[in-house]
Amino acid sequence: MHSDIPEAFQKELTCLVCLNYLLDPVTTGCGHSFCRSCLCLFWEQAEDPASCPVCRQRSEQTNLKTNFLLKNLVSIARKANLGQFLNSEEHRCGTHKETKKIFCEAHKSLLCLVCSQSQEHRAHRHRSTEEAAEEYWEKLANQMRSLWEKIQEIERNLKKDGRGTDPWMFYVYRYGDMIRKTYQMVTPFLQEEENYYLGSIIKESQKICKQIRKRQEEMSGKKTDLKVIYKELMKMSYKPDVELLQELGDKLKWSESAQLHMPQPLLPELRARPITGLMDWLNRFRVNIAFNNEVSSQHFRLFDDVRSLKYEHDSLCVSLDGRTSRYFAAWGSRGFTSGKQYWEVDVDGSWDWAVGVCKDSWTRKNDGILKESNRDSFLLVCVKEDHHYRLWTTTPTTPLYIEKPLGRVGVFLDFDSGSMSFVDVAKRSLLWRYEDGLFTSPVRPFICTGHT
Numbered sequence: 001m002h003s004d005i006p007e008a009f010q011k012e013l014t015c016l017v018c019l020n021y022l023l024d025p026v027t028t029g030c031g032h033s034f035c036r037s038c039l040c041l042f043w044e045q046a047e048d049p050a051s052c053p054v055c056r057q058r059s060e061q062t063n064l065k066t067n068f069l070l071k072n073l074v075s076i077a078r079k080a081n082l083g084q085f086l087n088s089e090e091h092r093c094g095t096h097k098e099t100k101k102i103f104c105e106a107h108k109s110l111l112c113l114v115c116s117q118s119q120e121h122r123a124h125r126h127r128s129t130e131e132a133a134e135e136y137w138e139k140l141a142n143q144m145r146s147l148w149e150k151i152q153e154i155e156r157n158l159k160k161d162g163r164g165t166d167p168w169m170f171y172v173y174r175y176g177d178m179i180r181k182t183y184q185m186v187t188p189f190l191q192e193e194e195n196y197y198l199g200s201i202i203k204e205s206q207k208i209c210k211q212i213r214k215r216q217e218e219m220s221g222k223k224t225d226l227k228v229i230y231k232e233l234m235k236m237s238y239k240p241d242v243e244l245l246q247e248l249g250d251k252l253k254w255s256e257s258a259q260l261h262m263p264q265p266l267l268p269e270l271r272a273r274p275i276t277g278l279m280d281w282l283n284r285f286r287v288n289i290a291f292n293n294e295v296s297s298q299h300f301r302l303f304d305d306v307r308s309l310k311y312e313h314d315s316l317c318v319s320l321d322g323r324t325s326r327y328f329a330a331w332g333s334r335g336f337t338s339g340k341q342y343w344e345v346d347v348d349g350s351w352d353w354a355v356g357v358c359k360d361s362w363t364r365k366n367d368g369i370l371k372e373s374n375r376d377s378f379l380l381v382c383v384k385e386d387h388h389y390r391l392w393t394t395t396p397t398t399p400l401y402i403e404k405p406l407g408r409v410g411v412f413l414d415f416d417s418g419s420m421s422f423v424d425v426a427k428r429s430l431l432w433r434y435e436d437g438l439f440t441s442p443v444r445p446f447i448c449t450g451h452t
Helices: 007-012 036-045 068-087 129-160 166-186 191-236 241-258 278-283 301-307 360-364
Strands: 025-027 033-035 102-104 109-111 126-128 291-297 326-332 340-346 352-359 377-385 388-393 398-400 408-414 419-424 429-433 443-451
Touching (some): 025 036, 036 129, 036 191, 102 129, 126 129, 129 191, 129 241, 166 191, 166 429, 191 241, 278 419, 352 408, 377 443, 388 429
Antiparallel strands (some): 102 126, 291 326, 340 408, 388 398, 419 429
């Protein structure tokens, strides 16, 4: 940094980590400023929570915005330095002794006005050197931000499956146990069909396990590749303007090409299989449910809670979908305290939906449905996450790895054993079965649907 700009002023525009001019400057709560890339890398490598690299004060906000005042001041200082560099005697055009104020995009070279009009260069695209340099610094900052976001996206996706295939296999074996109990309840004499059903689930799950491991390897490899590129771009941020103009183009192409094909996390899902005699058996307990106490709202906390749910021990994160829906919720006109009941609910065409039962206490207080201490609702919940649907259950909140039903969902309540099952009516298959001993107090049917 050599120019007529006072050294003290230039110091204020210097990153306290890399000691170069601030690139895409951000300012922490304590008032210290850094290059966005320097601060991101520092926070990623630090063992402690996000804190200032200088004073170590904890940062309450990690998604910092660009400090445009500093950015503009850095731009002024860069232009002054570049102007001084170009006007120096040793960097003038050797042939015409004029200042090289023209940048040739084709040859990535600095030219004086006379050279730019020569036969060699006249057909090329020319710009002022200062203008080109500022645009290249902006391109570099934008590319680094884009690249970092992709790296963090891969990191989040890897954390979703942080324990590899363990959560998937745990679900498969648990689902197999539900199938076994359902067969014993509905068709106890079809042992051969039951064994075939369970065997096919195991084979399918093992195939998916291999796919999960392969996808994780792909994402880890891509993350490593992107980090290599990111560090190369950081090196470019230390270059003087002229070298940046000459070398950045190839680095940007490298980075953009690497971001074209991003591996996505595999969302494992079991295919629903019919259970012989299931619907005939369930219809023996069919009841007509009249829903009342309707509630209509633009916001229903249940679905936002599911979409933003985080299991810290599983490192599971679900992104919010920004779409606005209108929700309709209703409770059954009567509750149940004994016996077996089966009813069906049409959820076809719903954006989000939830069906099941809840305790009377929750009908008066629609709050805290997903709190760990809450035991007032027993629901099958479907939410749209990004471009796919995901099923969950409440009490406890559990993600289900099975395809979303279309049309009608059946609810079978066995109050005597304290259990409840959800079925895909169209495919005559089991979606989920709550364990025995679940209910000890009266419950009533519940439904909520959302439409955009």
